[in-house]
Amino acid sequence: MSESMLFTLPDAEDNSFNIAEHLPAVVYFYPKDNTPGCTTEAQEFSALLPQFKQLGYSVVGISRDTEKSHHNFICKYQLNVTLLSDCEENVCRQFDVLKEKNMYGKKVFGIERSTFILDKNGNIVQEWRKVKAAGHAQIVLDTLQNHV
Template structure:
């Protein structure tokens, strides 16, 4: 399990619009790395829209926002086009990055157990260390809490 102060596991994933995104290439920017279950679902859409609305504030605070799910790049492109999203969306179809960040967990719905992505967010400082972790994220108010944390890093 990752902890505050530990190095954030590096990764390179395919991203929306083609190309790739590499965590270590973001230095010295801060990175808001958020994991979400599925494109174009209500909670995930609200979260992505919230990060998009605050994109300028995150950029002004020296941070880049990267969302990760198991959806394909093609689905990410449709999701971005449909809602005019302004965040990077990375595709982790093999769940490798989700597993390394502890976001791939056993879930339960109506008594049925299954594996899925837990909505969680990591704030990674300019040195590549984990500065803050939010688990089992509830969407309302989350973007503001993350932005406050980014600003507090200076």
Template sequence: MSDNKANSGGLITEGQPAPDFSLPAFPEGVISLSDFHAKQNVVLYFYPRDNTPGCTTEACEFRDNIARLQSAGTAVLGVSTDNVASHQKFAEKFQLPFPLLADENHEVAEQFGVWVEKNMYGRKSMGVQRATFLIDREGTVVKVWPKVSVKGHVDEVAAAVEALA
């Protein structure tokens, strides 16, 4: 469940306050973005679907760099429209050490401007655009990576996180 109305203005931009939300998650139960305020920075990454090639690569790269991110005082949260049961299977299969949040009604994806029309092989549908947001301890979006290309992405995120520390 989200606390703000959908973002009709497109992608959230740097310098804006991150919309607060609460979503079911594996393994934590329910996670709110405000749980991290004044405690940790947050890497909030949106991905299209559990167990697909690009999403698996991205999740595993965050997994492999989790110590680097955590040592800089930063939590990682993955968000997709998959349900908690799907997240549990995905997280267990790939030993993901960070929460996966279930945005089944795509409300949070809409708030952050990543619920978009996609065109694949001439077929249009709505879905999550892969994007990452770095949110500081005050709840401000300090860096946005729109339309993420997976290769090298986590290194870019880690460098930005380390610059915040």
């Protein structure tokens, strides 16, 4: 796990966000803005953001939604985490989070809810895949508190 996972994506305000300038970081991938699980996860990461920052970590959420969708999602739920748009799915592929899913009997490709901790060099030092949204942000925070 020594491959550096650096990337640059647009944020909700259409600014270029270079992860290298925000390391170490917690990077979480989620399927879609304004859906129940994704809203829960974003709200929990937002609520715990001061504690992540205290440990020196940025928190970044990534989905295939547009910048405008992210902006509306942030405003609707008063989120304070950074949300990035990966409409081209390049970073999703880089982290291997696109998986075949079964939605209402149809096979579709979508983001498998996953979280990664990147160290100051952009290397993955911890990962969670097939995450359950509720309570996950606390698990990530606990992991960091026990290893920092």
